[in-house]
Amino acid sequence: GFATAAQSNKVTIGLIPADGIGREVIPAARQVLESLPKSELSPRFEFIHLDAGFEHFQKHGVALPEETLARLRGECQGALFGAVSSPSHKVAGYSSPIVALRKHLDLYANVRPVASVAGTGQKQIDMLIIRENTECLYIKQERIETDANGLKVAYADRRISEYASRRAGLMAFNMALMRDKLRSSIPASERLWQGKPKVTIIHKSNVLSITDGLWRETVRGVKENNAALYAGVDMDEQLVDSMVYRMFREPEAFDVVVAPNLYGDIISDGAAALVGSLGLVPSANVGDNFVVGEPVHGSAPDIAGQQKANPIAAIRSAGLLLEHMGYSGDAARIYQAVDGVLREGLIKTPDLGGKSTTQEVTDAVCKRL
Amino acid sequence: GFATAAQSNKVTIGLIPADGIGREVIPAARQVLESLPKSELSPRFEFIHLDAGFEHFQKHGVALPEETLARLRGECQGALFGAVSSPSHKVAGYSSPIVALRKHLDLYANVRPVASVAGTGQKQIDMLIIRENTECLYIKQERIETDANGLKVAYADRRISEYASRRAGLMAFNMALMRDKLRSSIPASERLWQGKPKVTIIHKSNVLSITDGLWRETVRGVKENNAALYAGVDMDEQLVDSMVYRMFREPEAFDVVVAPNLYGDIISDGAAALVGSLGLVPSANVGDNFVVGEPVHGSAPDIAGQQKANPIAAIRSAGLLLEHMGYSGDAARIYQAVDGVLREGLIKTPDLGGKSTTQEVTDAVCKRL
Numbered sequence: 005g006f007a008t009a010a011q012s013n014k015v016t017i018g019l020i021p022a023d024g025i026g027r028e029v030i031p032a033a034r035q036v037l038e039s040l041p042k043s044e045l046s047p048r049f050e051f052i053h054l055d056a057g058f059e060h061f062q063k064h065g066v067a068l069p070e071e072t073l074a075r076l077r078g079e080c081q082g083a084l085f086g087a088v089s090s091p092s093h094k095v096a097g098y099s100s101p102i103v104a105l106r107k108h109l110d111l112y113a114n115v116r117p118v119a120s121v122a123g124t125g126q127k128q129i130d131m132l133i134i135r136e137n138t139e140c141l142y143i144k145q146e147r148i149e150t151d152a153n154g155l156k157v158a159y160a161d162r163r164i165s166e167y168a169s170r171r172a173g174l175m176a177f178n179m180a181l182m183r184d185k186l187r188s189s190i191p192a193s194e195r196l197w198q199g200k201p202k203v204t205i206i207h208k209s210n211v212l213s214i215t216d217g218l219w220r221e222t223v224r225g226v227k228e229n230n231a232a233l234y235a236g237v238d239m240d241e242q243l244v245d246s247m248v249y250r251m252f253r254e255p256e257a258f259d260v261v262v263a264p265n266l267y268g269d270i271i272s273d274g275a276a277a278l279v280g281s282l283g284l285v286p287s288a289n290v291g292d293n294f295v296v297g298e299p300v301h302g303s304a305p306d307i308a309g310q311q312k313a314n315p316i317a318a319i320r321s322a323g324l325l326l327e328h329m330g331y332s333g334d335a336a337r338i339y340q341a342v343d344g345v346l347r348e349g350l351i352k353t354p355d356l357g358g359k360s361t362t363q364e365v366t367d368a369v370c371k372r373l
Numbered sequence: 374g375f376a377t378a379a380q381s382n383k384v385t386i387g388l389i390p391a392d393g394i395g396r397e398v399i400p401a402a403r404q405v406l407e408s409l410p411k412s413e414l415s416p417r418f419e420f421i422h423l424d425a426g427f428e429h430f431q432k433h434g435v436a437l438p439e440e441t442l443a444r445l446r447g448e449c450q451g452a453l454f455g456a457v458s459s460p461s462h463k464v465a466g467y468s469s470p471i472v473a474l475r476k477h478l479d480l481y482a483n484v485r486p487v488a489s490v491a492g493t494g495q496k497q498i499d500m501l502i503i504r505e506n507t508e509c510l511y512i513k514q515e516r517i518e519t520d521a522n523g524l525k526v527a528y529a530d531r532r533i534s535e536y537a538s539r540r541a542g543l544m545a546f547n548m549a550l551m552r553d554k555l556r557s558s559i560p561a562s563e564r565l566w567q568g569k570p571k572v573t574i575i576h577k578s579n580v581l582s583i584t585d586g587l588w589r590e591t592v593r594g595v596k597e598n599n600a601a602l603y604a605g606v607d608m609d610e611q612l613v614d615s616m617v618y619r620m621f622r623e624p625e626a627f628d629v630v631v632a633p634n635l636y637g638d639i640i641s642d643g644a645a646a647l648v649g650s651l652g653l654v655p656s657a658n659v660g661d662n663f664v665v666g667e668p669v670h671g672s673a674p675d676i677a678g679q680q681k682a683n684p685i686a687a688i689r690s691a692g693l694l695l696e697h698m699g700y701s702g703d704a705a706r707i708y709q710a711v712d713g714v715l716r717e718g719l720i721k722t723p724d725l726g727g728k729s730t731t732q733e734v735t736d737a738v739c740k741r742l
């Protein structure tokens with residue numbers, strides 16, 4: 005991470021709950037990290053609380069304080085971000101802090117695993133979505149003009165670069181290999197994905213032949229230029245509209261999926277519907293020097309403060325954070341504890357049809373660590 | 374339409390099968406139109422065959438011949454378009470003929486009804502997607518540059534105008550009123566949508582505050598500026614990523630959905646998954662002077678020429694064409710015949726789990742007209 009740990013296994017994590025249920029699920033994730041059994045190899049966590057969000061903007065005029073960025077860079081090896089509320093109308097001076105964070109820390113890939121848990125009766129799915137995280141329409145270069153009739157015309161730039169596409173593509177192929185390696189350690193009968201590892205490239209180059217054409221060519225080039233390394237990884241592609249269709253019809257057909265920023269945003273919400281709740285799906289914003297775990301769900305103002313939020317997405321995001329920081333053993337413990345709670349199916353929040361509180365689910369996970 | 378019919382009820386329809394299964398489903402739709410029982414009020418059809426598509430481009434160097442456009446404008450009151458194959462790589466000089474057709478004929482709204490058929494065991498859904506059809510990233514203004522490191526950087530312009538957003542918004546509110554009126558003629562117990570008519574605005578203005586901000590404000594303004602006319606229509610909104618999630622969780626929560634071009638493209642494929650097959654979902658590209666019916670599915674080269682294609686999307690598109698040309702009685706006949714075949718569930722193509730051919734399904738629909 006940006007800040008090198010003073011002692012080798014001391015890990016400082018920035019906690020940025022931000023808005024709404026972020027304030028319930030981030031403490032839940034913290035509790036799970038603190039409950040991990042201590043061994044000589046496992047990290048000693050320190051947590052620092054950092055501000056950001058729309059409510060912070062409303063009080064202090066800034067959505068992502070300089071201090072938050074400075075302390076992430078200066079003191080932390082990783083962070084957990086909660087969720088951010090979106091004003092429904094344009095608010096002068098406000099801009100999404102999570103989009104800004106991804107940009108300022110160069111967190112170039114958003115890694116979103118969407119997997120069903122065996123024994124819960126869900127459709128079999130074991131997909132990893134890699135979302136390019138720095139460009140596309142998210143560069144927010146927009147302008148507005150007035151036409152000859154006095155009507156408004158607005159434009160946004162969509163940027164696709166060879167540099168960013170290649171980094172996202174490399175992440176996708178490397179994760180495909182890594183997943184394949186991890187799978188080989190579980191019995192074949194328990195593996196959800198049975199075939200050769202595969203990367204599916206999402207695009208819309210039938211319309212956007214230049215931007216999505218560059219994306220497609222560059223990601224394909226990652227395999228072609230590293231033919232020996234990635235020989236064991238299949239590659240195919242899917243138009244973004246067809247992807248949303250196929251994902252619902254045959255989710256079991258996808259292993260690693262790599263998409264430009266906006267398509268990745270949309271597809272990952274769709275995939276979340278397949279596993280039953282957005283409250284289950286974690287993500288990690290990954291850069292070469294820093295990782296920010298972030299549940300895929302939003303701030304859910306309608307249920308905030310009522311102990312109804314599902315903490316599992318945030319808890320799994322803490323697992324992803326550890327995984328990408330190199331603590332894969334501790335990460336696996338978290339995943340298994342969560343899967344155990346889901347498989348048992350007794351303690352669950354309302355989004356999954358249960359009546360348990362955020363705290364009860366968190367405690368149940370901690371008990372299984 | 375552009376060309377005024379010589380006799381009041383003579384209707385000339387341009388048939389543009391284009392590629393792949395377009396060549397099977399457009400003749401099927403034609404057969405259904407020709408099989409409509411003749412009355413004094415019903416139209417007398419004439420059909421003219423028109424060329425377009427990727428295969429036509431490969432043979433003749435042009436995807437949408439000038440002659441096709443000229444004859445649509447000069448001789449036709451409406452058209453049916455099949456499907457177009459997309460080259461998987463950039464082909465110099467090729468550009469999608471359906472995108473060009475929408476633009477040249479100013480077909481500013483793409484109307485996509487997605488509804489389940491009562492008695493088929495499908496999740497209840499009765500949604501009408503209105504997709505803005507002329508701008509957004511579909512203006513295809515793209516450019517490519519080389520950065521200081523010799524790497525490529527591509528840009529696309531996304532255009533959102535007040536003019537186009539208002540037209541799409543007006544279509545959405547008018548269709549909401551029209552659907553409400555039609556519903557009132559069927560028994561309450563048989564209505565899929567029970568509430569007040571509703572328009573849901575799709576956007577991503579938490580990131581694209583200027584372009585999607587303009588879209589959102591303009592569509593909201595349609596209701597606000599016509600408060601009396603649209604007083605009976607509810608209005609809400611949904612971020613595009615949440616929409617894909619919610620649509621899959623609670624499809625019954627949506628009546629009319631209005632979206633910018635690309636979001637509309639993605640959402641309508643997603644909605645198609647909910648009713649069981651893309652082979653069921655029709656669309657109409659609607660302008661003030663012309664309508665082009667078009668199944669939402671693609672050219673499906675893998676099954677082309679094998680009589681496996683589901684003709685229902687194209688047949689329903691012919692219904693939509695009639696509806697938007699003012700022949701709502703004949704349109705209703707087509708819809709009811711199709712629903713009857715689906716409800717019976719005996720004659721169906723492989724996409725629906727059956728073994729019937731394109732021709733058998735078409736004949737079954739014709740028999741019920």
Ligand SMILES: CC(C)[C@H](C(=O)O)[C@@H](O)C(=O)O
Binds near residue numbers: 088103300579614
């Ligand atoms: C809150 C919003 C800016 C964000 C995004 O679009 O990236 C969210 O939807 C996500 O997926 O993390």
Ligand SMILES: CC(C)[C@H](C(=O)O)[C@@H](O)C(=O)O
Binds near residue numbers: 210211245472
């Ligand atoms: C073929 C393609 C250009 C087209 C589109 O994106 O509009 C198709 O997906 C559709 O939905 O009609």
